[in-house]
Amino acid sequence: xxxxxxxxxxxxxxxxxxxxxxxxxxxxxxxxxxxxxxxxxxxxxxxxxxxxxxxxxxxxxxxxxxxxxxxxxxxxxxxxxxxxxxxxxxxxxxxxxxxxxxxxxxxxxxxxxxxxxxxxxxxxxxxxxxxxxxxxxxxxxxxxxxxxxxxxxxxxxxxxxxxxxxxxxxxxxxxxxxxxxxxxxxxxxxxxxxxxxxxxxxxxxxxxxxxxxxxxxxxxxxxxxxxxxxxxxxxxxxxxxxxxxxxxxxxxxxxxxxxxxxxxxxxxxxxxxxxxxxxxxxxxxxxxxxxxxxxxxxxxxxxxxxxxxxxxxxxx
Amino acid sequence: xxxxxxxxxxxxxxxxxxxxxxxxxxxxxxxxxxxxxxxxxxxxxxxxxxxxxxxxxxxxxxxxxxxxxxxxxxxxxxxxxxxxxxxxxxxxxxxxxxxxxxxxxxxxxxxxxxxxxxxxxxxxxxxxxxxxxxxxxxxxxxxxxxxxxxxxxxxxxxxxxxxxxxxxxxxxxxxxxxxxxxxxxxxxxxxxxxxxxxxxxxxxxxxxxxxxxxxxxxxxxxxxxxxxxxxxxxxxxxxxxxxxxxxxxxxxxxxxxxxxxxxxxxxxxxxxxxxxxxxxxxxxxxxxxxxxxxxxxxxxxxxxxxxxxxxxxxxxxxxxxxxxxxxxxxxxxxxxxxxxxxxxxxxxxxxxxxxxxxxxxxxxxxxxxxxxxxxxxxxxxxxxxxxxxxxxxxxxxxxxxxxxxxxxx
Numbered sequence: 001x002x003x004x005x006x007x008x009x010x011x012x013x014x015x016x017x018x019x020x021x022x023x024x025x026x027x028x029x030x031x032x033x034x035x036x037x038x039x040x041x042x043x044x045x046x047x048x049x050x051x052x053x054x055x056x057x058x059x060x061x062x063x064x065x066x067x068x069x070x071x072x073x074x075x076x077x078x079x080x081x082x083x084x085x086x087x088x089x090x091x092x093x094x095x096x097x098x099x100x101x102x103x104x105x106x107x108x109x110x111x112x113x114x115x116x117x118x119x120x121x122x123x124x125x126x127x128x129x130x131x132x133x134x135x136x137x138x139x140x141x142x143x144x145x146x147x148x149x150x151x152x153x154x155x156x157x158x159x160x161x162x163x164x165x166x167x168x169x170x171x172x173x174x175x176x177x178x179x180x181x182x183x184x185x186x187x188x189x190x191x192x193x194x195x196x197x198x199x200x201x202x203x204x205x206x207x208x209x210x211x212x213x214x215x216x217x218x219x220x221x222x223x224x225x226x227x228x229x230x231x232x233x234x235x236x237x238x239x240x241x242x243x244x245x246x247x248x249x250x251x252x253x254x255x256x257x258x259x260x261x262x263x264x265x266x267x268x269x270x271x272x273x274x275x276x277x278x279x280x281x282x283x284x285x286x287x288x289x290x291x292x293x294x295x296x297x298x299x300x301x302x303x304x305x306x307x308x309x310x311x312x313x314x315x316x
Numbered sequence: 317x318x319x320x321x322x323x324x325x326x327x328x329x330x331x332x333x334x335x336x337x338x339x340x341x342x343x344x345x346x347x348x349x350x351x352x353x354x355x356x357x358x359x360x361x362x363x364x365x366x367x368x369x370x371x372x373x374x375x376x377x378x379x380x381x382x383x384x385x386x387x388x389x390x391x392x393x394x395x396x397x398x399x400x401x402x403x404x405x406x407x408x409x410x411x412x413x414x415x416x417x418x419x420x421x422x423x424x425x426x427x428x429x430x431x432x433x434x435x436x437x438x439x440x441x442x443x444x445x446x447x448x449x450x451x452x453x454x455x456x457x458x459x460x461x462x463x464x465x466x467x468x469x470x471x472x473x474x475x476x477x478x479x480x481x482x483x484x485x486x487x488x489x490x491x492x493x494x495x496x497x498x499x500x501x502x503x504x505x506x507x508x509x510x511x512x513x514x515x516x517x518x519x520x521x522x523x524x525x526x527x528x529x530x531x532x533x534x535x536x537x538x539x540x541x542x543x544x545x546x547x548x549x550x551x552x553x554x555x556x557x558x559x560x561x562x563x564x565x566x567x568x569x570x571x572x573x574x575x576x577x578x579x580x581x582x583x584x585x586x587x588x589x590x591x592x593x594x595x596x597x598x599x600x601x602x603x604x605x606x607x608x609x610x611x612x613x614x615x616x617x618x619x620x621x622x623x624x625x626x627x628x629x630x631x632x633x634x635x636x637x638x639x640x641x642x643x644x645x646x647x648x649x650x651x652x653x654x655x656x657x658x659x660x661x662x663x664x665x666x667x668x669x670x671x672x673x674x675x676x677x678x679x680x681x682x683x684x685x686x687x688x689x690x691x692x693x694x695x696x697x698x699x700x701x702x703x704x705x706x707x708x709x710x711x712x713x714x715x716x717x718x719x720x721x722x723x724x725x
Contacts, residue, residue, distance in 0.1 A: 110580060125581055132584055213652070216583055217617050220650040223580075226627045242626060249620040 058133045063098040065136045065153055067091075070123045072104045072116060075291065076142065080299050083306050087145050090313050095152045098134070100127040114228035115235040120204065121223040128211050137215075141205035143298050144286040145305050149313050151283055157208065157262060163188040166257040173244050173251065175199060175273070180245045182256050192253040193218065196263040198288070199271040201237050202244060205286055206263040214253050221247070266290075266301055446495030446551075449532075453495025456552050457533045459526050460487050460498070461519065461540055465505045475704045482707060483541050490548045497533060499526045503541075516638035517623040519604070524619050527611055540605040542694040542703055544710045546667075546683075550690050556608075556664065560591060564658040571659070574601025574644055579651040591658035593618065596666045598695065599673035599681060602647070604640045605693040606666040614656040622646070666693045669710070671701050685713060 067088050071081055088099050102123040104116045111118050120139055127137055138153060140146070148156075157163060170184040175197050192214040195207040209215050221243060222236065232238035243250055259265075264278035269288035278285040285305055290298040434441075446453040462480055484500055491498035501522040505515070523536055537552065539545075556563070566589050568576050574597070592614040595607035609615050622642060635641035647653050662668070667683035670676025672695045676683070683689050692710045697703035 122581070129584065213613065213655075216652040216655075217614075217650075220652045221621050224627070225649055226630050230626055230630070246624060247620045249617045 062131070062133045063092075063096050064134055065095075065097045065138060066100050066127050066131050066134045067097055068100045068102070068120070068124055068127045068137055068139045069142055070102045070104060070120050070139075071142050074105065077299060080302070081142075083302065084142050084145075087306070087309060088140070090309075091146045091149055094149050097153070098131065100130070102126060112225060112228060118223070118228055118236050121219055121236065124209065124215075125219055125223075128215065132211075134211060136208055136210055138208045139204070139206065140284070141286060141288075143288065143290050143302075144205060144284055145302060145309055146283065147278075147285055147305065147309060147312075148281070148283050149309070153208070156283055157194060157257070160188045163191060163194070163255065163257075166255075166261055167191070168256040168258065171256060173197070173254075173256065174202065174241050178245060180251065182254065183252060186252065186255070188255075190253060191255040193250075194255045194257055194262075196257055196259045196261065198259055198263070198265065198276055199273040201234065201271070202240050203259075203263055203288075204237050204240060205288065206284055208262075218243075218250055218253075221250070266305075268296060268301065443492075443495060446493075448495070451495055452553055454497065454530075454532050455534045456494075456496040457526055457530050457536045458487055458491045458496050458498050459523065459536055459538050460484060460500045461503045461522070461538070462500045464503045464541055479703055479707055480541060482711065483543065486545055486711065487539060490545045493548055494551050496552070497530050499529065501526070515632075516604075516640065517628075517642070519639055520619040520622045523609060524616075534611055536609050536611070538604065538607050538609070539691075540693065540695075542697055542707070543606060544692045544694070544707060545690070546692055546710065546713065547688050547690050555690055556594075556660070560594070560658070563664060564591065564594065564660050566591075566654075566658050568647075568654075568659075571597055573597055573599055576601070576644060576648045579654065580649060581651055583651055583655075586655045589655050589658065590614070592656035594658050594660055594665075596660045596662040596664065598662055598666070598668060599678070602640050602644050603662070603666055603693070603695065604643065605695050606691055608665075612656075618646075618653065618656070663687070663689050665691055667691060669694055669697075669706055671706075672696050683710075 069084065069088055071084065073081065076084075085099075085101060088101075091097070092099050100123075102119070104119040106126075107119045107122040108116075110122050124137055124139060128134075131137075136153070136158060155162065157166070164187060167186065167188065168182060169186065170181050172178040173180050173182050176199075192210040192212065193207065194209075196203055209218070222239060224239075227236075227239040227242070230239070232242070244254065245251075259273060259276040260279070260282050262284055263276075263286055264282040264284060265272040265276050265286050265288050267277050269286065269290075270293075271288065287296075287298050287301045290296045290301055445451045448454075460483065462484060487498055487500075490496075503518060503522075519538060523538065526536055527533070535552070535557070565571070590612070592610045592612045593607065594609075596603055609618075622639060627642070627645075631642070631645070632638070635645075647657065660666075662681055663684070667689040668676075668681050669683055669692055672693075673681050683692050694701075694703055694706045694710075697706050
């Protein structure tokens with residue numbers, strides 16, 4: 001074949017020589033790169049398996065939620081305690097939760113003569129120590145019944161979107177109109193304490209706290225000996241109200257939810273807010289104050305609702 | 317290659333001579349160019365460096381024109397003078413490039429400029445490095461509590477002003493040297509709420525303000541006014557933070573002068589407590605004249621609960637040392653606090669002068685000149701000692717203020 005122009009002599013062989021050289025270079029580079037990558041990935045893999053933090057020693061069968069109930073055997077009848085326990089156990093069985101029943105007398109030495117209602121705080125800490133891998137601890141007063149066996153705490157309260165929709169933002173944190181209001185910028189991922197208010201106070205009879213650094217901090221502050229000695233009229237309830245209003249690091253982890261979500265009151269309870277009275281279908285009924293009012297009887301008030309609960313569980 | 321410049325003539329009339337030129341000219345005529353290179357000593361002691369450099373480059377050109385250096389095309393053909401230099405072929409090719417006239421000139425200039433630059437601007441180069449994120453300076457903020465009580469509780473006289481001026485100067489010098497931020501805060505006594513004086517607790521508020529002001533900083537070093545940084549050549553990084561694990565202790569039973577009891581509960585042990593608060597203990601317990609606090613969730617919580625009205629109401633008459641006693645109380649009663657606190661032996665950050673905690677004989681507590689302790693805290697000098705004369709004494713031993721006499725007047 002003939003070319004119209006002769007190939008430019010001299011430049012061509014030089015060019016081809018150069019390209020061969022750079023081709024070799026490129027191959028060398030490639031080999032080096034592959035080797036380097038292999039070494040790096042091997043190193044990463046080894047360090048991955050060697051680092052102990054990756055292997056989380058969560059034992060099988062650990063439930064995510066612990067229900068904490070503090071009973072006072074000195075003040076409650078055997079039958080009553082049995083029913084409360086049965087109620088919690090039936091519920092926990094439905095959802096794979098674990099119950100933690102404590103007695104006030106277990107913590108009397110740590111209370112230093114403070115009112116017995118303070119016992120819930122060491123009880124929560126006790127539960128957290130026994131269940132170090134469980135995420136949520138649901139404290140429920142012994143004068144309360146769970147009424148919906150098939151509502152899980154996750155779907156009813158703790159699910160990210162569900163909690164987001166329940167959170168009351170920029171509302172007074174102490175009823176009826178405290179200056180301090182819940183933060184409006186919080187989202188569900190900031191929340192470590194879910195609680196309700198009734199007509200008068202932040203109510204400690206039914207709340208969920210998440211285990212972790214915040215819980216350690218919050219429970220320690222709440223249980224401060226100088227709070228316990230202070231003679232707050234409503235003991236730990238008022239101490240909590242005080243903490244929440246004075247210490248924004250607590251308020252920044254707290255979600256208020258509508259009272260009936262986890263803390264509906266029976267109609268005889270004092271301090272019941274207009275929207276706080278138990279209606280059929282509510283998750284929990286509280287017989288708030290039944291233990292301190294001589295006219296009322298916790299056993300009697302519970303009777304009707306306990307039968308209702310038993311029916312619901314048996315119908316299943 | 318053409319010469320772009322002719323060698324400058326000797327200007328003996330001008331009072332300076334270039335002996336090197338003549339000697340080089342004679343050498344270049346010889347057939348041993350090698351000796352021309354290896355005899356830079358031919359430059360007389362009075363030789364002017366620029367002329368020397370030029371002469372050298374001229375000489376190089378001569379060598380080139382003589383064919384001493386190989387042309388690119390010649391490589392591999394073996395046709396060059398001095399065939400015994402076969403092995404040195406490639407280095408010579410490199411040298412040739414280097415020594416090419418222009419390059420040499422540029423390089424020499426750069427070298428000279430660089431040396432001058434390093435000599436004259438080294439401090440500012442080092443300073444700007446330390447002030448940069450790379451140097452780590454902005455990670456640290458030094459907070460000095462100034463204007464203590466602000467004359468509210470007692471009259472503030474010339475001596476107090478002098479102490480204030482000098483102490484702040486001392487911290488300014490230190491912070492400037494290492495590129496740290498310095499925050500002088502006002503400790504004036506004032507009512508925080510309707511009936512409470514803030515006393516010492518305002519430290520918490522002031523630290524929080526500093527954290528807001530310097531959002532990039534990690535560590536905040538609180539220093540009382542009655543302190544003197546003795547060794548400003550110690551950086552915080554080298555002196556403390558690079559070896560924190562080795563020099564600090566987290567178990568209070570190691571040294572427990574305040575007899576702090578065990579916590580009412582204990583959490584499952586934390587493997588390695590994160591040090592969020594680093595302080596030292598003197599003979600009586602915690603000392604907050606010089607301490608470090610790290611920006612963290614833990615620190616935010618401590619600063620939040622340090623002062624509490626219910627606690628204050630019950631304890632403020634009993635707690636002589638206010639926020640210091642409050643911290644000891646929290647440490648004892650709140651187990652979560654222990655997870656964030658690390659202690660340093662006192663003399664790392666907080667040496668005492670004689671008169672505080674004894675007469676100066678305790679090697680755990682008192683300033684040792686021979687050991688070049690970092691900081692002296694003239695703790696308690698305001699009560700029955702003389703702060704100003706103590707500060708004079710220590711500033712004379714360590715970093716000295718300029719014309720100290722004038723400053724102290």
